Structure formats: C-alpha cells, structure tokens
Amino acid sequence: MSTNTAMVEKYRNNFLKEVEANVEEGEWVKMCMQCGVCAGSCPLGNAWEHPPQEIFMMIRAGKREDVLTSDSMWMCTSCYNCIVRCPRELPITHIMHGLAHYAKRLGIQPKGNPTQWFSEVFWNNMMKKGRVNELKLGLSMYFKDGFVSGIKESLKNAKLGMNMQKTKRMAPMEFFGGHGVKNPGDLQKIIKKAQELEAARIEEHGK
Amino acid sequence: MAKREYSYYPGCSSQKGASSSNMMKSVATMCEELDVQLNEIPDWNCCSASIGYGSGGELPRLVMSARNIALSEEHNPDQDIVATCAACWLSTREAAERFEDDENMFKEANEALAEAGMKLTNKTPIRHMAEVLIEDIGYEEIGKGVKKPLEGVKIAGYVGCQTNRPFGIDGESYENPMYLDGLVDALGGDSIPTYEKKVQCCGGALAFSEPEKSQEMIKGIIEAAYDNDADMIATPCPLCQANVEIYQDQINAKYGTKFDMPVVYYSQLISVAYGRNANDAALNGQIIKARKLEEIAAK
Numbered sequence: 065m066s067t068n069t070a071m072v073e074k075y076r077n078n079f080l081k082e083v084e085a086n087v088e089e090g091e092w093v094k095m096c097m098q099c100g101v102c103a104g105s106c107p108l109g110n111a112w113e114h115p116p117q118e119i120f121m122m123i124r125a126g127k128r129e130d131v132l133t134s135d136s137m138w139m140c141t142s143c144y145n146c147i148v149r150c151p152r153e154l155p156i157t158h159i160m161h162g163l164a165h166y167a168k169r170l171g172i173q174p175k176g177n178p179t180q181w182f183s184e185v186f187w188n189n190m191m192k193k194g195r196v197n198e199l200k201l202g203l204s205m206y207f208k209d210g211f212v213s214g215i216k217e218s219l220k221n222a223k224l225g226m227n228m229q230k231t232k233r234m235a236p237m238e239f240f241g242g243h244g245v246k247n248p249g250d251l252q253k254i255i256k257k258a259q260e261l262e263a264a265r266i267e268e269h270g271k
Numbered sequence: 272m273a274k275r276e277y278s279y280y281p282g283c284s285s286q287k288g289a290s291s292s293n294m295m296k297s298v299a300t301m302c303e304e305l306d307v308q309l310n311e312i313p314d315w316n317c318c319s320a321s322i323g324y325g326s327g328g329e330l331p332r333l334v335m336s337a338r339n340i341a342l343s344e345e346h347n348p349d350q351d352i353v354a355t356c357a358a359c360w361l362s363t364r365e366a367a368e369r370f371e372d373d374e375n376m377f378k379e380a381n382e383a384l385a386e387a388g389m390k391l392t393n394k395t396p397i398r399h400m401a402e403v404l405i406e407d408i409g410y411e412e413i414g415k416g417v418k419k420p421l422e423g424v425k426i427a428g429y430v431g432c433q434t435n436r437p438f439g440i441d442g443e444s445y446e447n448p449m450y451l452d453g454l455v456d457a458l459g460g461d462s463i464p465t466y467e468k469k470v471q472c473c474g475g476a477l478a479f480s481e482p483e484k485s486q487e488m489i490k491g492i493i494e495a496a497y498d499n500d501a502d503m504i505a506t507p508c509p510l511c512q513a514n515v516e517i518y519q520d521q522i523n524a525k526y527g528t529k530f531d532m533p534v535v536y537y538s539q540l541i542s543v544a545y546g547r548n549a550n551d552a553a554l555n556g557q558i559i560k561a562r563k564l565e566e567i568a569a570k
Contacts, residue, residue: 088329107472111484139481142321143472144436148445157437161324168325182480183325190323190335194316196283198290205479224517227558228290233513235288243286245316250387254338258331258383 068170070270072128079128085269088162092154096120102146102156112136116146116156119163135174137164169266181208193244194251199234200242275407278347278395279309280339280363282356283317284509291356291509293556297538298355298400300552304416304545305408310350312343318362321433322476330379336366337380341391351396353403355538357433357508364397364438401440401507401537405450410457418546419570420459424563426540427466427501428452429492431511435470446470451505454537458544468495473514482518489515490522493532502563503533505540512536516558533561543568 075082083090096117103115114122114136122131137160146156164180167173173180185204190196206221207214218225228234235242245251285295302309319327319335327335340363343352354360370377370393381391404413428451434440435448443450448470452462471492474485492515496504506512516534523530535557542552549568554561 088324107474107488108477108481108484111481138325139477141432141472141475141477141485143432143475145432145472147437148439162329165324165326165328169328178480179322179477180325182476183322186320186322186476187326190317190319195286196317196320198284202479223520227517231293231556231558232288233290233292233556238288243283243289245314247387251316251338253386254334254383254389255331257386258334258379259328261379261382262328262330 066171067267067270068172070267071170074270077126079126079131080124082128082269083123083163083166086266087159087166089155089158090162092159093120093123095152095154097152099151101149101151105145105149106139107143107145108139108141111139116160119160129172131163132167132170132172133174135177135180137161137167138174138177138179140164178208191252191255192248193242194248195243195245197238197242199236199238203239274306275403276308276310276350277353277398277403278343278350279311280315280343280352280354280356280359281311282315282354282359282509284513285355290513291536293553294355294509294512294536294538296551296553296556297536297542300542300547301538301545304541304547305404305413307403307408309353310347312339312352313346314342315339318359320358320362320476323362330376330383332362333366333369333376334380334383336363337370337384337391337393338389339363340367340393340395340397341384341389344392344395345389351398353398353400355400355507355509357399357431358510360397360399361433361438367393367395367397399434399438399440399507401434401450404454404537405440410453413454413541414457417458417544419544419567421455421540421544421564421567422459423461424567425461425463425500425502426455427463427496427499427504428455428469429466429496429504429506429511429515429534430469431506431508432470432472432475434507451507451537455505455540458540460540460544463499463501466495466499466501468492471495473511475510475514478510478514478518482521485514486518486522486525489518490526490528490530493519493522493530494528496532497530501532503535503561505535505537507537519559531559533557533559533564535561535564539564
C-alpha cells in the first residue's frame with residue numbers, strides 16, 4: 065500500500081489531523097483566522113490559485129486532493145512576508161513548504177510545475193558533493209525539457225553566461241568536479257539517516 | 272590579534288568562481304579594514320537554501336545546517352557563527368531555533384550526525400554580517416575609518432527579503448528597515464530612506480524556475496531606483512544582487528526598458544570608502560560597472 069493510500073484510510077475525512085501529524089508546522093493550521101493578510105502580502109499572490117488562507121480553509125474542509133495537487137504552494141518565493149505579518153503568528157512560509165514537500169513525498173505534486181522540478185534538481189545537485197554546483201544547476205534548468213529546447217534556452221541565456229564568466233562569477237571548469245566537502249559519503253550517510261528517521265515517523269502515523 | 276573574531280560560513284555562492292565571489296572578496300577586504308578575523312568553518316556544506324524543502328523535507332534539511340553548526344562548535348569553539356549569505360544565515364538560524372524548541376528534532380539530528388561521528392550541542396549564536404557591522408562595531412566606528420567618503424553617490428539600499436525576515440536585525444522594522452541607509456550615510460554617501468522597493472522580493476530561487484514572474488518583480492525594484500535618482504543599488508544578499516543585476520538585459524529586451532543600474536554589495540561600498548582599490552573591492556565582478564565607485568577608488 066502506498067503511503068498516500070495509507071494516509072487516506074487512516075485519516076478518512078480528517079485532513080486537518082493528517083496535516084497536523086505529517087506536515088512541517090502543520091499544527092498551526094487550525095489557528096488561521098481567515099483575515100487574508102498573507103494573500104495580500106505575497107509577492108506572487110496573483111500567481112496562486114489558492115492563497116494561503118484559502119489553503120488553510122480547504123484543509124479544514126477536508127479538501128485533501130485539491131490542496132496537495134495544487135501548484136499554489138510551489139509559488140512561494142520564501143520571502144517571509146506572510147510570517148512577519150500574520151496577526152496570529154502562523155509560520156505560514158514553513159507550512160507552505162511543508163505542504164509542498166508532503167505532496168511530493170506522497171508523489172501527488174503537480175508534475176508540470178517548474179519549481180517542484182527545480183527543488184528536486186537542487187537537492188540532488190547539492191547532495192552529490194555537499195555543496196551546490198551553480199554551473200550544473202543552471203544547465204540542468206535550461207535542459208529540463210530535453211535537448212533541443214535546452215540548446216534554445218542556452219542560446220537565449222548565452223550572453224548572461226558570458227557576462228558571468230567575464231566577471232569570474234562562473235567557472236566553466238566547475239562542470240568537471242567543482243567545489244565540495246571532503247567526504248561527501250559521510251554527509252550522505254548523515255542525510256540518509258535523517259531521511260529514515262523522518263520517513264519512519266510519518267509511516268508510523270499511517271498505521 | 273584581530274579585535275573581533277567569528278566563525279565564518281561563506282556558503283556556496285561565496286566560493287572562487289561562484290556567483291557572489293565578488294562579495295566574498297570584498298567582505299575579506301572589508302574585514303581587514305575593520306580588524307575582523309573570519310575563521311572559515313572547515314568543510315562546511317550547503318544549507319539547502321530556500322528551495323531545498325521540496326525534496327529535503329524537514330529533518331534532512333535541518334540536519335544540513337546541524338552539521339555546519341557542529342563543525343563550528345568543534346573547530347571554532349566559543350565563536351559566533353557569522354554568515355554573509357541571507358539564505359545561509361536564515362537556514363542555519365532556523366535550524367538552531369527549531370532544535371532549541373523541539374527536543375525530539377534535536378535528538379534525531381544528533382542521531383543522524385552520529386553516523387559520521389559528529390555531535391551538535393547547539394549553543395552557538397547564528398548571526399549575519401550586518402549584525403556584526405551594526406551591533407558589534409556600530410555606525411560611528413565605521414564612519415571613523417572612512418578615507419574616501421562616497422560623496423555625491425546616491426545609493427538605493429535594497430535589503431531584500433531574507434536578511435530582513437523572519438529574523439532581521441534587532442530593533443529594525445520588517446517593513447521599513449533603515450540600517451542600509453544608516454550605513455550609506457556613515458560612509459558619506461547619499462542614502463534614499465524612502466526607496467519604496469527596499470524589501471520587495473526579487474523572486475529568490477524562483478528567478479530560475481519562474482523567470483517571467485520574477486523578472487516582473489525585478490523590473491519594479493530597478494524602476495524604483497531610477498525613480499529615486501539612484502546611481503546604484505546596494506544590497507547585503509547574494510541572490511538579490513545576482514537577480515537584480517544579471518537579468519537587466521533580458522528585462523530590457525522584453526519590456527523595452529533601458530536599464531543599466533549597477534547593483535553592488537555593502538562590503539564593496541565599505542571597501543571603497545576605506546580607500547581600497549577597485550580590485551580589492553571586487554568591482555571587476557560587476558556585470559554592470561559601478562562607475563561612480565570606480566572613480567572614487569581610482570582617486
């Protein structure tokens with residue numbers, strides 16, 4: 065049984081309880097008073113299908129699928145405006161990140177959304193050597209829709225790349241190797257353990 | 272012996288050949304001048320930035336920072352961690368606070384670190400370089416060392432998001448922080464305290480994944496600098512700097528604007544005002560040349 069199915073069975077119509085148990089800072093969702101300050105404060109507010117206060121209401125109304133498959137949370141730029149302005153001090157940014165991650169964990173995130181894709185590329189890039197390789201990160205973004213469109217995107221951004229190189233803020237040699245921690249294996253072991261601990265906690269909730 | 276010593280967390284963009292290597296270099300110059308010794312955390316790793324949450328989740332993401340704090344505690348004991356990157360600072364401080372508030376999370380972080388024989392005590396203050404400048408050194412002392420005041424240079428202080436929220440600098444407002452303006456004034460420049468886009472988001476990591484939406488916001492940040500007759504924008508944040516500087520060509524092509532607005536770091540302002548040359552201030556790292564700073568540096 066997938067974790068997604070297990071959670072549906074376990075929590076039935078109580079999506080709020082599921083969020084409280086499994087989503088980062090999810091225990092705060094019930095505190096939202098629906099004022100909408102978060103929606104008005106969000107720099108990309110116009111790009112959200114459901115602004116945060118609506119997401120909170122939808123969670124309380126049990127609209128599990130609508131929330132988790134929404135691309136709304138993936139529009140968060142992590143500007144933290146909503147956090148500092150929320151009259152009830154909900155850690156809204158973290159809850160949005162938490163919901164986005166939870167959807168991804170369950171495999172039901174909006175697959176076409178570029179930010180969810182980028183977040184994965186970023187994490188994998190970072191985990192290889194313990195530090196981000198900016199050159200490869202940029203290239204993988206250009207090539208995300210395949211080779212042909214990758215070449216097109218690269219050409220579109222060629223001047224930018226030249227500018228970065230000329231000012232020594234991009235090093236072509238980073239493509240081969242690049243910066244990293246001394247022993248990436250040790251770091252990967254640490255993170256693997258952390259992933260196991262987190263997964264175990266969530267699986268336990270699904271039982 | 273340096274007057275002040277800190278455990279330094281530069282971050283991925285502040286490495287040789289990386290996007291804010293000009294900040295790294297000018298910070299080193301600035302710290303020489305201010306008698307600040309930065310002891311780099313040996314073997315530090317990425318903080319997972321503000322986009323790592325998607326795949327990283329909570330604990331793995333926080334443990335990335337736990338490793339850095341543990342390394343700092345081991346190698347640079349009793350020194351505050353100081354980050355120059357907004358995301359590095361935010362992630363590290365957020366992790367430290369989460370471990371402080373959540374005993375179970377702290378226990379699990381140590382369980383994970385033990386895989387590589389490491390241990391976190393989590394007693395280290397996590398600070399931003401701006402706090403060092405403003406709280407530990409102060410405007411007055413910074414002003415005293417100025418050899419070449421930035422006279423006649425009008426500077427829009429662009430604080431951005433993550434240097435300012437959710438933690439920010441003590442005593443400063445989230446909505447209208449004044450410390451960059453205070454710093455510009457201390458250096459003899461002309462600040463613009465009413466620069467209305469000083470805390471506007473540049474899109475952050477979404478500048479890569481949602482370029483159109485982000486560039487629309489960046490356009491506003493630059494436009495407001497022109498509206499205020501600014502000669503340049505100055506910022507403490509490496510991603511703000513990059514986002515606001517490097518896409519000006521693309522924005523011009525799309526919107527028919529004629530942007531050519533330099534975007535520099537506060538550390539470059541200090542380096543120049545303290546009499547250092549263009550090279551030490553890493554002015555060659557600007558895609559859009561900060562000519563007024565170059566002129567002062569060449570005097």
